[in-house]
Structure formats: structure tokens, C-alpha cells
Amino acid sequence: MANHKRVLIAIGGNAITQEGQVGTIAEQMENIEQSLSPVVKMLTDGYDLIITHGNGPQVGSALIKEETSKNKVPAYPLDILNAQTQGSIGVLIEQALKNKLRLARSTREVATLITQVLVDPKDPRFENPSKPVGPFYTEEQLKQLKSEEPSARDFTWVEDSGRGYRRVVPSPLPVDILNKKAIQSLAENHFVVVAGGGGGIPVVEDNGQFIGVEAVIDKDFASALIAAQIEADIFMILTGVSRVMLNYGKPNQVELAEMTVAQAKKYMNEGQFPKGSMGPKIEAAISYIENGGKQVIITSIDKVEAALNGETGTKIVR
DSSP, rough: OOOOEEEEEEEEETTTTTTTOOHHHHHHHHHHHHHHHHHHHHHHHTTTEEEEEHHHHHHHHHHHHHHHHTSSSSSHHHHHHHHHHHHHHHHHHHHHHHHHHHHHHHHOOOEEEOOOEEOTTTTTGSSSSOEEEEEEEEEHHHHHHHOOOOHHHEEEEEEEETTTTEEOOOOOOOOEETTHHHHHOOOOHOEEEEEEGGOOEEEETTTEEEOOOOOOHHHHHHHHHHHHHHOOSSSEEEEESSSSEETTSTTTTOOOSEEEHHEEEEEHHTTOOOOOOOOOOOOHHHHHHTTTEEEEEEEGGGGGHHHTSSSSEEEEEE
16 A cells, blocks of 8 residues: 555446447446456555446436326436436445555445536536437337427437437536545545546536536546546556557558657547547646646556556556
């Protein structure tokens, strides 16, 4: 336990419910157990760890449940569904970690913190909803939904890649982590902290009061802000590749072992990191560094230890 470097590690929601799976609790727990195996080694090596996670598939399932039960129970707004999935995924992560730590004879404690994140009500992203959520509808199904549900007429809908119509909601940038002092206090006392699930619960401030809003915060942007505000030594973003690449998928593909913020911005301007894949992760990395962060590592979950040892992964530095 001599290391005590503070690391925030961001796990994607698709690592919890994988493509093609139904999303049962048993499936989610199995995926979490597999994903967390490299993390346990970090803990026994003495790192102080904060884990954030996505919840896209899980919120999607919750919205489908809302739709199918709308005539029997009152519907919940998106911010409350986010809170519910933060809690349920947090319980699974806690159980998996505690069980693995017991087997490793570690006394480390784990705590899940339901996290609220302040956003700016004047953020222009509220005027341009862009984040697809919930089930797909055919054109006829959407017409019927709008005729039966007045609220559905007020939502913004888009055709999504030929698969049907989906609701889109705003994705404002995080401004402040309301629970940052609690997260930092737990980390300083060497708790493993699970926080910022799904990007956190978006809230705005109105006349000194916090109010939840129907929006989704990008998980990597929220993770970057948490990492900066709690003074994490390393912000680790887990993705599907062991290293960031230039000219991805092309014959002249090149792996990047390290890049500066200036280089990352240059590559972004050249279109190297598309919005639908690596782009948001690079933007989040830049945001963390520019907010006072030290180092970002982007890698795949199976390469966590090797990346920390400098054997793989892409480092982004000031």
C-alpha cells in the first residue's frame, strides 16, 4: 500500500452490457467481474482508485420499461432513471470488487456515491438535442405514440442509422461536480470510490436551488472534470483499442504511444478522431489536462497494468 497514486478510471457502459446481450443482472455481473480483474491488481499495488462508468444500455432498458408500463405506474424523468442505474450498477461493481478483494486478502473498502453534476441552463446544447436514448420506433409506431402521449409530441425525434426513430435529448457540458468533496474525502482515506455513473445526474441551479433536468452528460467529459477537481494523478480512459491510432483502419495506420495536448488538438482539427468514436475521449483528455490534470492514459481494459507500466496505451501530457 505504498503507492497511493490517485487514478480515475472510466469504464464504458458497453463493457457492462455487451452488444448482443439481453442485459440480465447475471450478464452484467459476469461482464463486470471480467472487466475488474485488472483493477484489483492496481488496488493491491496500492493505487487509490475512483471508478466511473457508462450506463447507456441500462438507461435504454429503463426507458423501454417506462414505455411498456406507462398505463400502470407513473413515468420517471430521465435524471431519476440515471440515478437508478447509477445505484444498480454501483451495487454490482461494489459486490464484484469486494469479493475479489476478499480473495486477495485485501482490506480495502468500496463506496458508491450517487453523483450530481451541475450544468449551465444557457448551454446551447439544450437548444440542439443530440444524444439518442431509449427504444427505436417505426414511423407508424411513432405516429401512434404521439397521438396517445402528449409529452411525446414535445420530444425531439431523429431517424437513427436506418434502424428507426429515437428520442434525442440535450448533452450539456459539465460545469461542476456537486459531490466532489465527498469523492475526494473518500479517496484520501483510501476507499475505492464508484462515482459519476453515466456522466452523473444533470442538475441546474435556479434561485439557489438544484433541479434535475432531462439531459445526458457525456461520461468521459464528466469523468475528466471529476479527475481534475479531485486532483487525480492519472485519468485513465478505457476503450476498445490498446492505443490511439492515426489513420485508423487504413493501410498507413499508426499507433501513438504519447502525444501532447497541442498535438492532440492538431490531430482533432485534421479529423483523425471522429465524434462517434475516439473524438469525445480525446476532447475529455484535453479538458482534464487544461483544468490542471497531469496525465491521461487511453487503453483497453485488458492492458491496464501494461499501460501503467508504460508498455502500451497512449499517454496524453501537457
